[in-house]
Amino acid sequence: xxxxxxxxxxxxxxxxxxxxxxxxxxxxxxxxxxxxxxxxxxxxxxxxxxxxxxxxxxxxxxxxxxxxxxxxxxxxxxxxxxxxxxxxxxxxxxxxxxxxxxxxxxxxxxxxxxxxxxxxxxxxxxxxxxxxxxxxxxxxxxxxxxxxxxxxxxxxxxxxxxxxxxxxxxxxxxx
Numbered sequence: 001x002x003x004x005x006x007x008x009x010x011x012x013x014x015x016x017x018x019x020x021x022x023x024x025x026x027x028x029x030x031x032x033x034x035x036x037x038x039x040x041x042x043x044x045x046x047x048x049x050x051x052x053x054x055x056x057x058x059x060x061x062x063x064x065x066x067x068x069x070x071x072x073x074x075x076x077x078x079x080x081x082x083x084x085x086x087x088x089x090x091x092x093x094x095x096x097x098x099x100x101x102x103x104x105x106x107x108x109x110x111x112x113x114x115x116x117x118x119x120x121x122x123x124x125x126x127x128x129x130x131x132x133x134x135x136x137x138x139x140x141x142x143x144x145x146x147x148x149x150x151x152x153x154x155x156x157x158x159x160x161x162x163x164x165x166x167x168x169x170x171x172x173x174x175x
């Protein structure tokens with residue numbers, strides 16, 4: 001099981017590194033657009049929509065990486081007062097009955113949506129009119145990475161409950 005969780009963690013870290021490169025592309029496009037618009041008075045029709053797509057893909061591909069380090073917002077007013085073991089039990093319970101089912105449903109919805117978009121060759125209604133299916137496919141992939149990371153964290157917490165005090169099984173708290 002440890003090998004499986006380490007593989008998922010490594011895969012998520014590698015894909016997050018790749019997703020971070022989207023920000024470099026986004027900055028280049030925005031700087032180019034600003035230069036074209038304000039210095040050459042020749043704005044493009046595609047830059048705003050394309051950067052919106054890039055940022056959306058960057059955001060969604062970051063879900064799994066954020067989950068890897070427990071970076072999603074959580075309210076821990078009550079759980080922070082519990083013992084570590086009770087916190088782990090609560091985490092396992094809420095993950096199995098809330099987080100994982102909701103994210104699996106989102107993943108299924110995203111794949112269905114991406115498949116429909118691909119079959120119909122869906123395009124944006126803007127003047128530029130780019131294909132939308134690549135963005136929807138990335139959305140499905142992003143939710144898949146999130147489900148994988150939630151599963152990895154769940155396995156680590158279960159192992160931590162079974163083998164208390166083993167630091168190899170602890171879920172990291174900081175990147």
